[in-house]
Amino acid sequence: MQASGPSSRRPDHDHSQGLEVARGNKRVEVSRVTYRIGTDIGGTFTDLVLAGSDGSFKVKKVLTTPPEFERGVVDGIEALLRENGVQPQDVSQVAHATTVATNAILERRGARTGLITTRGFRDVLELRRMRFPDMYNLSWNKPEPLAPRRLRMEVDERLGAQGQVIVPLDMKQTEAVLRRLVDEEKIEALAVCLLNSYANPAHENAIGELVQRLYPELALSLSASILPEIKEYERTSTTVINSYLMPVVRRYLQKLDRALRESGITAPLLVMQSSGGMMTVQSACRYPMYILESGPAAGVIGAAEAIRPLGMRDAVTFDMGGTTAKSAMIEEGEPFHSSEYEVGAPISIASRLLKGGGYALQAPTIDVAEVGAGGGSIVHIDDGGGIRVGPHSAGAVPGPVCYARGGTEPTVTDANLILGFLNPVALLGGKLPLDKAGAERALGTIATRIGLSVAQTAYGIFEIANATMVRAIRAVSTERGRDIRNCALVVFGGNGPVHAAALARSLEIRQVMVPMSPGVFSAAGLLNARIERFYVETVPPGATDDGVGAIDAAYGRLEARAKDEIGLEIGHAGTLQLQRYAELRYKGQSHALRVPVHASTFDARARTAASEDFAKEHARTYGHAHDSPVELVKLRLRARVPMSDAVFARIEAATSLRSEHRPVYFGPQYGQLDTPVLSRGDAAGGVQGPVIFEEYDTTIVVPPQCTARLDSAGNVLIDLH
Numbered sequence: 001m002q003a004s005g006p007s008s009r010r011p012d013h014d015h016s017q018g019l020e021v022a023r024g025n026k027r028v029e030v031s032r033v034t035y036r037i038g039t040d041i042g043g044t045f046t047d048l049v050l051a052g053s054d055g056s057f058k059v060k061k062v063l064t065t066p067p068e069f070e071r072g073v074v075d076g077i078e079a080l081l082r083e084n085g086v087q088p089q090d091v092s093q094v095a096h097a098t099t100v101a102t103n104a105i106l107e108r109r110g111a112r113t114g115l116i117t118t119r120g121f122r123d124v125l126e127l128r129r130m131r132f133p134d135m136y137n138l139s140w141n142k143p144e145p146l147a148p149r150r151l152r153m154e155v156d157e158r159l160g161a162q163g164q165v166i167v168p169l170d171m172k173q174t175e176a177v178l179r180r181l182v183d184e185e186k187i188e189a190l191a192v193c194l195l196n197s198y199a200n201p202a203h204e205n206a207i208g209e210l211v212q213r214l215y216p217e218l219a220l221s222l223s224a225s226i227l228p229e230i231k232e233y234e235r236t237s238t239t240v241i242n243s244y245l246m247p248v249v250r251r252y253l254q255k256l257d258r259a260l261r262e263s264g265i266t267a268p269l270l271v272m273q274s275s276g277g278m279m280t281v282q283s284a285c286r287y288p289m290y291i292l293e294s295g296p297a298a299g300v301i302g303a304a305e306a307i308r309p310l311g312m313r314d315a316v317t318f319d320m321g322g323t324t325a326k327s328a329m330i331e332e333g334e335p336f337h338s339s340e341y342e343v344g345a346p347i348s349i350a351s352r353l354l355k356g357g358g359y360a361l362q363a364p365t366i367d368v369a370e371v372g373a374g375g376g377s378i379v380h381i382d383d384g385g386g387i388r389v390g391p392h393s394a395g396a397v398p399g400p401v402c403y404a405r406g407g408t409e410p411t412v413t414d415a416n417l418i419l420g421f422l423n424p425v426a427l428l429g430g431k432l433p434l435d436k437a438g439a440e441r442a443l444g445t446i447a448t449r450i451g452l453s454v455a456q457t458a459y460g461i462f463e464i465a466n467a468t469m470v471r472a473i474r475a476v477s478t479e480r481g482r483d484i485r486n487c488a489l490v491v492f493g494g495n496g497p498v499h500a501a502a503l504a505r506s507l508e509i510r511q512v513m514v515p516m517s518p519g520v521f522s523a524a525g526l527l528n529a530r531i532e533r534f535y536v537e538t539v540p541p542g543a544t545d546d547g548v549g550a551i552d553a554a555y556g557r558l559e560a561r562a563k564d565e566i567g568l569e570i571g572h573a574g575t576l577q578l579q580r581y582a583e584l585r586y587k588g589q590s591h592a593l594r595v596p597v598h599a600s601t602f603d604a605r606a607r608t609a610a611s612e613d614f615a616k617e618h619a620r621t622y623g624h625a626h627d628s629p630v631e632l633v634k635l636r637l638r639a640r641v642p643m644s645d646a647v648f649a650r651i652e653a654a655t656s657l658r659s660e661h662r663p664v665y666f667g668p669q670y671g672q673l674d675t676p677v678l679s680r681g682d683a684a685g686g687v688q689g690p691v692i693f694e695e696y697d698t699t700i701v702v703p704p705q706c707t708a709r710l711d712s713a714g715n716v717l718i719d720l721h
Helices: 069-083 100-106 171-184 202-214 232-262 281-286 294-310 412-419 436-450 454-476 496-506 518-526 549-570 604-622
Strands: 016-023 026-033 035-041 045-052 057-063 091-097 113-118 152-155 165-167 189-193 219-222 269-272 278-280 315-320 325-331 341-343 359-361 369-371 377-381 387-393 488-492 511-514 532-538 577-586 593-597 630-640 661-665 672-678 691-694 699-702 706-710 716-720
Touching: 035 069, 035 294, 035 518, 045 069, 045 518, 057 069, 057 518, 069 091, 069 232, 091 294, 091 518, 100 232, 113 171, 113 232, 152 171, 171 189, 171 202, 189 202, 189 232, 202 219, 219 232, 232 269, 232 281, 232 359, 269 281, 269 294, 278 281, 278 532, 294 315, 294 325, 294 488, 294 518, 315 454, 315 496, 325 454, 369 454, 377 412, 377 436, 387 454, 412 436, 412 454, 412 661, 436 454, 454 496, 454 661, 488 496, 488 518, 496 511, 496 699, 496 716, 532 549, 549 577, 549 630, 577 604, 593 604, 604 630, 699 706, 699 716
Parallel strands: 035 091, 091 269, 113 152, 113 189, 189 219, 315 488, 488 511, 672 691
Antiparallel strands: 016 026, 035 045, 045 057, 269 278, 315 325, 325 369, 341 359, 377 387, 511 716, 532 630, 577 593, 577 630, 661 672, 691 699, 706 716
């Protein structure tokens, strides 16, 4: 039936354990240091961190190894352990973020997926919603459904809006349809989405039992368990996405799990969800739709933990890697979540203002906007003679021209190297040699065509990339009614600190924060996440008319389910942290907004408080609120396993100022300036820009009219004047 996980290992949340040794006639308790590993696969690099229970923290970056991504992960882990003298049996946990699910959709290489639905609803995936990402583009075509029409079959059955049976399910017909899909059409995965099944799952469960009896190995998703929510298109699309990804994710995680075991690591493997919580491998195989944005989410979780000790409550995150740039908002210390998302669009975003370019997904997701602009983004000249950056990337193979690994097309990294932002000899502490002459030749071709010098062309590429990335930041902030001018811009990713100050200036943000180990920050963020699950139940119309009993009972069902499922996955439910939410809307609206519910009983006072919070959120998001009646649409519950202490890199002793300088081109306003190159510790007393800080995993560029200083936690703070 549904895909099972590759192993039955259970997470062990103790990160150190005692050993008894004999000393004379006495037995002495000796503390054993254990280690947790975080690993994040990017388009160009795979990032790894090793955090010990003794407070040690080590990092490593290795080139990503497509299509066998697990090989780069395991090879990197083995090298990291070997370099630090750690034995595989001392690893207590491996936390992982992966792009395998996202890539499967972007590259359309998921499973051959069929759909069984109610008669008359075969073409829901084609009809979609009347939303267009580019209103005036007459040549735009909507993406092809992940389940093509010949693989979408109808059955006779009908449920009413309250779940009442109007037409019983024809089981004989259903069996014939199922056999045709599997035996003739050779589907690898099946999605089942029947009308109104969120109100009564009986018919879908009957089909599930039939599949289990006839084809137990078939990857199966039932919408009543995947997304028990109203809205047929969104529910169908989400269920199909889950089935489409199941075989791909299952194969990948099985290979990774097996490779880890072969290397001697028997610690539990956890996978980051798009919501910022961790899930077991077993859950990830059953619900791969939850890990579509696992990498970006890890960085946001890390940023939320990094700003908390500093007293910051609101921040904007910016994560620029080799392939994409991502941004998210942190409000009141928590990442902003959305229950709606679109994957596979030119800009991946949860905004309701821009939809239609991808596949609708309703799953708890940190509201991350993502654009195809990274260090490896390819630079080209369009038909109109203008420079374009991305969305195609040179990736890890062949990579930017300056990596000398066979790349021939210039990239943003090549431009940054020519400007002097990057070390002209090598990156990664000298382990990645650079070919500056090759980058100059590649950009020289473009410079000649547009009639500018190579340096001017490189700076133009730098600014065009910045303009593209600003889209992502605005999508999660100003387009949602947020004023971010007084927020800090928390930047990470290997390329984020290179562009951060310029981005902040264009957004009128006055302070940039670069945390420790920014180039592997998402991998470190994995170790700050908790096992987490979200649950939802649609509120039937009129459910609140008879008092609060029905709402409290629904919350009770969600909480009981959370305790049962999480307890089954990890061996114990422990002390779960439960947070209730409600989704409300004005009557007549189609979209709802989520607000927290802090009361233990949803009585009149709690409902009034929720309505008031909804009005405030509506005003913040849309710029207005009014006195129309408010209706409750859905109930949500977040269940978390309490987290151990947050994991952060620690700054080493400050180094003395180095005498190294190099010429850096800061654009036509400043020209080429002789710029000191320092280490992070040199910012302890404050340094006036221009200055560059070089680190193993990134380069921090501080332009003129900026000041850099070090705070008590080792973060570099860049103040713009």
